Amino acid sequence: MTDIIRLEPHDPLPEGGNIALVLRRFGEDDPQSVITEIDFFGRHPAAVIAAGPGGRPVAFEDAVHEAVRQAAERGIATVYAVDRTSGRREQEVLRHAGDHSVRADELSDTDQEDGEQGNTILDRPPSAGYVR
Numbered sequence: 001m002t003d004i005i006r007l008e009p010h011d012p013l014p015e016g017g018n019i020a021l022v023l024r025r026f027g028e029d030d031p032q033s034v035i036t037e038i039d040f041f042g043r044h045p046a047a048v049i050a051a052g053p054g055g056r057p058v059a060f061e062d063a064v065h066e067a068v069r070q071a072a073e074r075g076i077a078t079v080y081a082v083d084r085t086s087g088r089r090e091q092e093v094l095r096h097a098g099d100h101s102v103r104a105d106e107l108s109d110t111d112q113e114d115g116e117q118g119n120t121i122l123d124r125p126p127s128a129g130y131v132r
Contacts, residue, residue: 002071004064005080009087014080018042020071022050024060024083026090034085036063044074 007013013021020040027033036050036057050063058066064081071079084090 002068002076003078004068005078007080007082009082009084009090011082013082016041017078018076020067020074020076020079022060022064022067022079022081024063024085026085026093036060038063038067038070040070040074040076042076 019042020038022038024034024036027035037047038050039047050058052058060083067079
């Protein structure tokens with residue numbers, strides 16, 4: 001039997017092993033498009049875009065069921081499923097037709113270990129070697 005492990009939108013992806021991954025994400029060059037891919041790792045790696053008749057996108061759950069079917073055929077015991085578009089921020093972007101600048105003031109890229117405070121490289125302290 002193949003187990004399905006559902007990850008939250010911002011969980012790290014599993015690394016290594018003989019697994020399958022169903023990943024729903026925004027298109028790389030088109031933030032308004034959403035792509036679902038099925039990736040197989042391990043002995044026989046493969047990656048496909050989940051598509052139905054005529055190349056139309058399939059529902060995420062249909063892709064998960066197809067991955068389970070194919071994983072069983074390949075002897076893979078675990079399918080991870082993650083919808084990267086279902087987070088709060090991602091849903092806000094979708095509601096604004098892919099505009100990633102919406103509510104950008106809420107974003108923070110603070111990293112205390114590197115002395116970074118704020119959203120841009122200009123927010124780094126002068127000791128970090130950057131001149132404002």
